[in-house]
Amino acid sequence: MTTVKKNISVFLIVTMVSLLLGCSHKTLSVFFDGVPMDNDSTKMLVKKVEKKPDSIIVKELAENTDVSEHSSHPPFASKKCRTCHDPERKGIMIESQPALCYQCHDVIKEKFEHGPVVSGNCTQCHSPHSSDNPKLLLRVGQALCLNCHESDRLSTIPEHENTDQSPCTSCHNPHGGNKRYFLN
Numbered sequence: 001m002t003t004v005k006k007n008i009s010v011f012l013i014v015t016m017v018s019l020l021l022g023c024s025h026k027t028l029s030v031f032f033d034g035v036p037m038d039n040d041s042t043k044m045l046v047k048k049v050e051k052k053p054d055s056i057i058v059k060e061l062a063e064n065t066d067v068s069e070h071s072s073h074p075p076f077a078s079k080k081c082r083t084c085h086d087p088e089r090k091g092i093m094i095e096s097q098p099a100l101c102y103q104c105h106d107v108i109k110e111k112f113e114h115g116p117v118v119s120g121n122c123t124q125c126h127s128p129h130s131s132d133n134p135k136l137l138l139r140v141g142q143a144l145c146l147n148c149h150e151s152d153r154l155s156t157i158p159e160h161e162n163t164d165q166s167p168c169t170s171c172h173n174p175h176g177g178n179k180r181y182f183l184n
């Protein structure tokens, strides 16, 4: 990445976060203090972290975490591990989901809400760190949904005829929606 592109992405992220947060200084400073996103490769970043571990979780990450490069979560890529983990307590979460995620993301509020969204199981679908798939998704296409829903049962629904290849999200919104079954 060129320096210009890097600066633009840092700017965009900061802008988006300030919009999301209504410019709360406390959380914004998370992105300003400490380490800038001076490396777009998470792998390189982990190498650097390895050299200078600043907490138990950073060390653990270097040893255990599978690092992929397609989509990387900004607070992870910029080493803001503490926005989610408490290093003083062996890296456990500072809060449970969905509150953990709603520190920075708009609360998902829909007339009909999807079960795992209501129960705060965001990481059943998204990696909190990075993923080979877009939008930090753990799986793509039908596999994302069929991890929990049984395809045998679904195929008995007439509306599902001839949907063998279509991603479920071509008809259903994954978070919820105004219509029953979160139909688009």
Ligand code: HEC
Pocket (backbone or CB within 6 Å): 057, 058, 059, 060, 061, 064, 065, 066, 073, 075, 076, 077, 079, 080, 081, 082, 083, 084, 085, 093, 123, 128, 129
């Ligand atoms: C946006 C919140 C968030 C940020 C930022 C974050 N993590 Fe995590 N991390 C999580 C969650 C949530 C889990 C549990 C994963 C799950 O639910 O399966 C986790 C799990 C882990 C684990 C356990 C092994 C694994 O990969 O599942 C390690 C190690 C870890 N994180 C290290 C880090 C380090 C090091 C950083 C900073 C470079 C970091 N995390 C940044 C949310 C975060």
Ligand code: HEC
Pocket (backbone or CB within 6 Å): 013, 016, 017, 030, 071, 072, 073, 074, 075, 080, 083, 084, 097, 100, 101, 102, 103, 104, 105, 122, 123, 126, 127, 128, 134, 135, 136
């Ligand atoms: C410290 C702030 C922060 C926290 C906490 C946080 N995020 Fe994010 N997240 C961001 C920023 C910044 C972006 C990039 C801008 C955007 O898309 O909103 C982002 C983007 C995303 C994206 C879109 C990625 C893409 O490639 O477009 C997903 C999905 C996501 N976050 C899920 C989560 C989940 C799930 C949690 C809780 C485990 C979480 N986030 C917690 C700051 C945060």
Ligand code: HEC
Pocket (backbone or CB within 6 Å): 098, 101, 102, 105, 108, 114, 116, 117, 120, 121, 122, 123, 124, 125, 126, 135, 137, 169, 174, 175
């Ligand atoms: C059933 C799987 C699933 C669950 C559970 C889920 N998401 Fe998502 N999420 C998705 C999919 C699929 C997309 C991509 C939508 C697209 O590209 O149109 C997405 C997109 C996103 C994005 C990117 C912006 C957007 O809206 O497109 C954010 C941020 C996000 N999810 C946050 C969350 C948070 C926070 C939670 C928990 C409260 C959560 N998600 C739970 C499947 C899920």
Ligand code: HEC
Pocket (backbone or CB within 6 Å): 114, 115, 116, 121, 124, 125, 144, 145, 146, 147, 148, 149, 168, 169, 172, 173, 174, 181, 182
């Ligand atoms: C982590 C498990 C999980 C994943 C992954 C998941 N779901 Fe769900 N889904 C549930 C739960 C739990 C419910 C609520 C219980 C129920 O109504 O069956 C639900 C309910 C639904 C409903 C409403 C059913 C009703 O009768 O009101 C639809 C539609 C749906 N899911 C579609 C999807 C689609 C599309 C995807 C993929 C984008 C998906 N689900 C991924 C767990 C999951």
Ligand code: HEC
Pocket (backbone or CB within 6 Å): 142, 145, 146, 149, 154, 157, 159, 160, 163, 166, 167, 168, 169, 170, 171, 172, 181, 183
């Ligand atoms: C062509 C559009 C379309 C596609 C693609 C599609 N669905 Fe649906 N789905 C529907 C419609 C329409 C309904 C509502 C049926 C009704 O009104 O009874 C529905 C209903 C559902 C329900 C609720 C059924 C029940 O009885 O509880 C679930 C769960 C569901 N779909 C999951 C999925 C999953 C998972 C996939 C991907 C494997 C998928 N759908 C793909 C259109 C679609």
